[in-house]
Amino acid sequence: MFQIRIHGRGGQGVVTAAEMLSIAAFMEGKHAQAFPSFGSERMGAPVVAYCRFDDKEIRLREPIQEPDALIIQDTTLMHSVDVFQGLKPDGFILINSTQTFEELGIQDFVAKFPAHHVCAVGATELAMTHVKRPVPNAALLGGFAAISGQLQMDSVARAIMEKFPGPIGEANVAAAGAAFDIVART
Amino acid sequence: MLHQIEGSEAVARAVALCRPEVVCAYPITPQTHIVEGVGALVKKGQLTDCEFINVESEFAALSVAIGASAAGARTYTATASQGLLFMAEAVYNASGLGLPIVMTIGNRSIGAPINIWNDHSDSMSMRDAGWIQLYAETNQEAVDLHIQAFRLAEELSCPVMVCMDGFILTHAYERLDLPAQEEVDAFLPRFEPVQVLDPAHPYSIGAMVGPEAFTEVRYLAHDKQLQALQLIPEIGQVFSEVFGRSSGGLIHEYKTEDAETIVVALGSVNGTIKEVIDVMRGDGLAIGSVSICSFRPFPLDELRDALKSAKRVVVIEKNLAPGLGGVLASNVRMALRGGAATVYTVIAGLGGRAILMNSLRDVFVAASEDKLTDVQFLDLNQAVVDLELERARTTRHSGPTAESILRQNAKAGE
Numbered sequence: 001m002f003q004i005r006i007h008g009r010g011g012q013g014v015v016t017a018a019e020m021l022s023i024a025a026f027m028e029g030k031h032a033q034a035f036p037s038f039g040s041e042r043m044g045a046p047v048v049a050y051c052r053f054d055d056k057e058i059r060l061r062e063p064i065q066e067p068d069a070l071i072i073q074d075t076t077l078m079h080s081v082d083v084f085q086g087l088k089p090d091g092f093i094l095i096n097s098t099q100t101f102e103e104l105g106i107q108d109f110v111a112k113f114p115a116h117h118v119c120a121v122g123a124t125e126l127a128m129t130h131v132k133r134p135v136p137n138a139a140l141l142g143g144f145a146a147i148s149g150q151l152q153m154d155s156v157a158r159a160i161m162e163k164f165p166g167p168i169g170e171a172n173v174a175a176a177g178a179a180f181d182i183v184a185r186t
Numbered sequence: 187m188l189h190q191i192e193g194s195e196a197v198a199r200a201v202a203l204c205r206p207e208v209v210c211a212y213p214i215t216p217q218t219h220i221v222e223g224v225g226a227l228v229k230k231g232q233l234t235d236c237e238f239i240n241v242e243s244e245f246a247a248l249s250v251a252i253g254a255s256a257a258g259a260r261t262y263t264a265t266a267s268q269g270l271l272f273m274a275e276a277v278y279n280a281s282g283l284g285l286p287i288v289m290t291i292g293n294r295s296i297g298a299p300i301n302i303w304n305d306h307s308d309s310m311s312m313r314d315a316g317w318i319q320l321y322a323e324t325n326q327e328a329v330d331l332h333i334q335a336f337r338l339a340e341e342l343s344c345p346v347m348v349c350m351d352g353f354i355l356t357h358a359y360e361r362l363d364l365p366a367q368e369e370v371d372a373f374l375p376r377f378e379p380v381q382v383l384d385p386a387h388p389y390s391i392g393a394m395v396g397p398e399a400f401t402e403v404r405y406l407a408h409d410k411q412l413q414a415l416q417l418i419p420e421i422g423q424v425f426s427e428v429f430g431r432s433s434g435g436l437i438h439e440y441k442t443e444d445a446e447t448i449v450v451a452l453g454s455v456n457g458t459i460k461e462v463i464d465v466m467r468g469d470g471l472a473i474g475s476v477s478i479c480s481f482r483p484f485p486l487d488e489l490r491d492a493l494k495s496a497k498r499v500v501v502i503e504k505n506l507a508p509g510l511g512g513v514l515a516s517n518v519r520m521a522l523r524g525g526a527a528t529v530y531t532v533i534a535g536l537g538g539r540a541i542l543m544n545s546l547r548d549v550f551v552a553a554s555e556d557k558l559t560d561v562q563f564l565d566l567n568q569a570v571v572d573l574e575l576e577r578a579r580t581t582r583h584s585g586p587t588a589e590s591i592l593r594q595n596a597k598a599g600e
Contacts, residue, residue: 026190059457
């Protein structure tokens with residue numbers, strides 16, 4: 001089983017990101033489960049969503065305690081929420097930021113993880129370029145495909161199109177593809 | 187056909203496949219996506235010959251459903267939490283009048299204090315209202331139970347609640363198999379109501395019944411539930427023949443054959459329980475579980491048989507009967523009356539508190555060593571409770587408890 005926890009804020013498409021991940025995994029023939037952990041549902045409030053996938057039926061319903069991968073959509077959360085809690089020692093970290101780990105103040109923490117398991121990508125900027133709105137979720141899924149190798153970029157693109165058919169989906173796929181390329185090169 | 191889809195959306199599509207003629211809708215979290223989904227299917231023309239009625243309250247939702255069902259229409263609605271309480275009088279009327287309405291409960295706690303998250307307080311409050319109550323373990327089962335519920339309700343002339351855990355199931359994306367329209371049509375015959383209000387042939391239903399007949403009327407309500415004990419497994423059997431998978435029935439057993447410790451629960455927590463059982467079986471413990479699908483009627487005989495090897499039974503309850511313990515545990519004790527097994531009540535998951543594998547494992551290990559106290563609250567923060575009790579004891583005009591605990595938690599988090 002592979003488990004992903006996504007941290008972000010209300011309005012950033014955190015829950016939708018987990019749902020699209022589960023659709024991408026489903027398209028690859030996996031069993032997948034995505035679910036939210038809502039607080040009071042309002043713009044800007046911290047939101048967590050989960051996705052787990054496996055080759056067999058998933059019966060477990062507990063919130064993900066020890067993720068294999070973290071997607072952090074909003075770095076301002078790192079001051080108020082322990083976003084790294086429970087992350088496995090060989091886990092993956094994908095952060096939405098154009099800053100370096102030094103600038104984010106996490107260089108010592110991320111140094112404990114294998115090289116190529118940690119990456120920052122400016123997903124909000126990519127979304128502004130391609131989608132014209134600051135919604136980093138789809139772009140980060142492209143980045144996730146690249147950093148983890150758990151899902152094909154093509155499945156991620158098809159999952160985005162299933163959720164957002166038409167031009168909005170295509171723009172998000174473009175943002176995801178750009179993030180995939182950046183993370184794959186990093 | 188397989189889909190990766192939200193539980194609420196899947197249930198909306200399953201309900202539409204059952205061709206309801208009247209759907210009454212009033213929103214309440216976490217059920218709202220279901221009636222919204224049905225409404226969207228009506229608007230898109232994918233569900234035809236269906237009156238989708240937006241009403242002004244939950245009381246109206248079920249009252250309109252009662253009128254529609256009494257006029258011979260296949261009728262559906264959904265609600266949760268305070269919404270179910272607000273329609274309480276109509277809940278009893280629907281069953282008393284023998285109307286085969288199907289209603290989804292997106293299980294949620296009951297306030298005060300306000301809490302939008304999952305537990306079983308809402309449906310438990312209506313457990314003795316004369317409805318059949320089925321609890322879904324997965325979203326696949328939620329889909330399948332809705333299709334079975336219409337057939338069950340209409341064969342018995344008795345309303346059915348399909349209970350699915352709010353958020354945990356309603357908002358979860360999972361892989362599930364949605365049947366084709368032809369399959370559902372083959373399984374679910376046209377609604378042939380036993381009574382129809384018709385202006386051309388007027389008669390009244392629900393008229394006054396005095397002491398000379400009320401006991402017999404109520405006895406027959408009990409008898410209808412006992413008939414359902416036969417019918418639920420039969421319909422489950424037919425369903426598995428038509429759709430090629432088993433869903434529903436009275437109970438689901440998991441590794442119970444030789445189990446000395448057996449866990450009993452309702453709904454989606456059974457998935458997590460099975461994972462814990464696999465781990466503990468790996469450690470050599472003789473443990474199994476029973477998921478109760480039909481809570482009303484309560485399958486006393488089937489449960490007693492499933493628990494026959496148990497020295498102890500641990501009931502995981504997503505509800506609290508203050509001053510007693512748990513509702514489910516009391517019902518399980520009824521099934522085990524006269525036997526030697528010890529029953530432990532574990533109150534868990536109230537108001538959306540996450541039920542973790544590690545916490546369950548600790549409780550099951552303690553039970554298997556007969557070191558568990560009855561009644562136990564899973565992951566209770568005893569320090570917070572003690573502080574609040576002390577504060578209330580020592581402070582005049584100590585103010586509201588819930589807000590005080592939130593302040594304590596905020597202080598502890600600083």
